[in-house]
Amino acid sequence: MYRIGEEKMIHKCNICKVTLSSQNCFNSNLASRYYICRACMRIRNKTYNVKNKTKIMQSKKRYYHENKTKIDAYSKKRYMDNLKSWEGFIPKKTNCQICSTEIYFNNNDRKKAICFDHKKQSVIKQKPGPTFWLGQHKRTNETELIWKKADFGMLCNKCNSFLPTDKRKEYIKKVVKYVYETEKGKEL
Numbered sequence: 448m449y450r451i452g453e454e455k456m457i458h459k460c461n462i463c464k465v466t467l468s469s470q471n472c473f474n475s476n477l478a479s480r481y482y483i484c485r486a487c488m489r490i491r492n493k494t495y496n497v498k499n500k501t502k503i504m505q506s507k508k509r510y511y512h513e514n515k516t517k518i519d520a521y522s523k524k525r526y527m528d529n530l531k532s533w534e535g536f537i538p539k540k541t542n543c544q545i546c547s548t549e550i551y552f553n554n555n556d557r558k559k560a561i562c563f564d565h566k567k568q569s570v571i572k573q574k575p576g577p578t579f580w581l582g583q584h585k586r587t588n589e590t591e592l593i594w595k596k597a598d599f600g601m602l603c604n605k606c607n608s609f610l611p612t613d614k615r616k617e618y619i620k621k622v623v624k625y626v627y628e629t630e631k632g633k634e635l
């Protein structure tokens with residue numbers, strides 16, 4: 448077996464004929480018969496990927512199917528670990544900013560979960576919502592900044608589902624009008 452750098456072996460890339468050194472050679476081990484530089488290998492991989500798009504996708508699908516349990520368990524664990532990393536930055540327990548009900552972060556009881564409310568257009572648009580985004584992102588200095596910038600309100604499930612994201616001020620005006628008019632009607 449010859450290693451690059453051993454003077455007696457000089458190899459050229461089979462495709463572009465450049466002289467291979469340990470820097471530009473794709474294989475660090477030149478015992479193989481096929482010599483190719485990194486640049487040519489990159490082009491070859493790209494061409495292969497484009498030509499075999501369907502095949503690659505199918506094999507990825509097959510791989511997922513065959514390893515479904517393991518992959519799902521892994522991504523679930525990563526999701527839970529990511530959520531956990533946000534504990535403390537996001538309070539474990541707080542109160543709904545509208546009705547003051549106690550709500551919790553990363554708690555099993557979904558009915559008492561903190562619902563992060565989009566007060567405005569936010570950089571965090573990922574469906575199905577901000578909590579999912581937290582599960583997809585580990586807490587780092589950068590992700591903390593993104594989260595802070597999004598400036599979510601913290602609401603209970605009930606208040607959150609009551610408030611529409613779009614045109615909420617107009618909606619609230621209508622609610623107020625409805626409630627007061629109803630009261631007036633009762634007085635009569």
Ligand SMILES: [Zn+2]
Nearest residue numbers: 460463484487
């Ligand atoms: Zn080459």
Ligand SMILES: [Zn+2]
Nearest residue numbers: 543546603606
């Ligand atoms: Zn509430």
